[in-house]
Amino acid sequence: MNVIRVTLSCAAAVLLVTIGTPATAQPDVNTVSERTVEVTRLAFRPATIRIQIGDTVTWMFDGNSGEHNVTATGPSTALDYFASETMSGGSYSHTFGRPGTYMYRCTEHPSATGQVIVR
Ligand SMILES: [Cu+2]
Numbered sequence: 001m002n003v004i005r006v007t008l009s010c011a012a013a014v015l016l017v018t019i020g021t022p023a024t025a026q027p028d029v030n031t032v033s034e035r036t037v038e039v040t041r042l043a044f045r046p047a048t049i050r051i052q053i054g055d056t057v058t059w060m061f062d063g064n065s066g067e068h069n070v071t072a073t074g075p076s077t078a079l080d081y082f083a084s085e086t087m088s089g090g091s092y093s094h095t096f097g098r099p100g101t102y103m104y105r106c107t108e109h110p111s112a113t114g115q116v117i118v119r
Contacts, residue, residue, distance in 0.1 A: 035049065035051055035055055035056065035057050035058065036057075036058050036059075036060060037049060037057060037058070037059045037060070037114065038059075038060050038062060039059050039060060039061045039062060039068050039070070039106070040062050040065055041065035041066065041109075042109055042111065042112050043112050044059070044070075044104075044106075044112060044113070044114035046114075047113065047114045047115070048114065048115050048117065049114070049115075049116050049117070050117045050119065051096060051116060051117070051118055051119075052118070052119060053096065053097060053098065053099055053118055053119070054095065054096070054097060055095070055096060055118070056093050056094065056095040056096075057093065057094055057096065057116055058091050058092070058093040059084065059091060059092045059093070060091050061087055061088060061089050061090055061091065061092075062089075063088055063089030063090075064088075065088075066088060066108075067086045067087060067088045067108060068086065068087070068088075068106045068108055068109065068112070069083065069084045069085060069086040069087070069106055069107055069108060070082070070083065070084040070092055070094075070104055070106065070114075071083045071084070071104055071105060071106070071107050072102060072103070072104050073103050073104055073105050074103040076100050076101060076102040076103060079098050079100050079102075080096065080097070080098055080100070080102065082094040082102075082104070086107075086108060096116060096118045098118065099118050099119055100117075100118055101115055101116075101117050101118075102115060102116040102117075102118065103115050104116070
């Protein structure tokens with residue numbers, strides 16, 4: 001379902017640019033792509049993502065590089081803990097309600113790390 005939502009949002013973004021509809025129709029359209037993180041074999045892309053309070057980040061698992069997870073780590077877990085299941089495909093989403101720098105990693109591949117900066 002998240003794949004469909006993201007795809008539709010991107011399509012809407014292209015449509016808005018194409019036909020020049022006022023940005024007020026969908027004020028967050030320019031940052032939609034920045035809130036999606038790709039989960040690949042050994043890395044999260046982008047590894048750092050900057051969002052605003054209340055934004056939702058969706059991690060998309062590429063489905064062809066084994067099983068991975070998104071697991072919060074470090075001091076920020078005191079503010080907000082999040083963890084996905086270990087899976088090969090699909091997606092995981094989390095909404096961030098408090099400002100901070102949230103570190104996370106794939107516990108199956110500890111060298112794969114990322115951070116979400118919430119302002
Ligand atoms: Cu992994």
